[in-house]
Amino acid sequence: MRPVDSLVTLARRLALRLYPPTCLLCGAGGESDLDLCAACRADLPWLMGACGRCALPLPVAPSAALTCGRCQRRPPPFDAAVAALHYTTPVPALMRRYKRGDLQAGDLLSRLLAARLMGLAERRPLPQALVPVPLHPGRRRARGFDQAERIAGVLARQLGLARLEGRLVRLRATAPQRSMDAAERRRNLRHAFGAEGRLPAHIALIDDVHTTGATFTAAALAAHAAGAARIEVWSIARA
Numbered sequence: 001m002r003p004v005d006s007l008v009t010l011a012r013r014l015a016l017r018l019y020p021p022t023c024l025l026c027g028a029g030g031e032s033d034l035d036l037c038a039a040c041r042a043d044l045p046w047l048m049g050a051c052g053r054c055a056l057p058l059p060v061a062p063s064a065a066l067t068c069g070r071c072q073r074r075p076p077p078f079d080a081a082v083a084a085l086h087y088t089t090p091v092p093a094l095m096r097r098y099k100r101g102d103l104q105a106g107d108l109l110s111r112l113l114a115a116r117l118m119g120l121a122e123r124r125p126l127p128q129a130l131v132p133v134p135l136h137p138g139r140r141r142a143r144g145f146d147q148a149e150r151i152a153g154v155l156a157r158q159l160g161l162a163r164l165e166g167r168l169v170r171l172r173a174t175a176p177q178r179s180m181d182a183a184e185r186r187r188n189l190r191h192a193f194g195a196e197g198r199l200p201a202h203i204a205l206i207d208d209v210h211t212t213g214a215t216f217t218a219a220a221l222a223a224h225a226a227g228a229a230r231i232e233v234w235s236i237a238r239a
């Protein structure tokens, strides 16, 4: 163990003594150094069966390798999608806490995604690098942090992968998409992203929520143009 690793381990042990893990949902003691108790963990809306291409929930067994009808008709510009949870109670509330600056909520959600990915890693190769989908600099300044960047940081640590920051950039601010349909979102995001330099051949794009896929689609097109050949899209929750 390198001296710096043993220092990190020591710091983590000390932090666990000072701040024992506490469930962010009910206040009970956390389990296996997560801020989540076993009961609340079991109650989370885990995304089990889903389209392997776009993570759209499907009524299939979790292990079935299925592609939804939409992806068969019009394949997205990414090759695989993983999301840990459905975007239903209590996930939206946790996500709002995270975006308001509760970094513990963000770290918990990120670690749940990391656990899901570790299960998948036994069956298929992991990407060479993680690339967060960037917020526009103005929005990042207003919030004080970039949520996708932090999620990518936790995943990189937990999975032992490289994280490439600042390689995918927002070229312009886009209007908030909450009330837009899929076609409006696509128009809103056209040419919203660009890449700085070349990207590795196999990457995963990271974002907090996978809604219509318009953001991942726009980011994947920019990543393809920068040399990425196999692109996965990873998110905490699928709406």
Ligand SMILES: [Zn+2]
Residues within 6 Å of the ligand: 023, 024, 025, 026, 027, 028, 036, 037, 038, 039, 040, 041
């Ligand atoms: Zn709990």
Ligand SMILES: [Zn+2]
Residues within 6 Å of the ligand: 051, 052, 053, 054, 055, 056, 067, 068, 069, 070, 071, 072
């Ligand atoms: Zn699909």
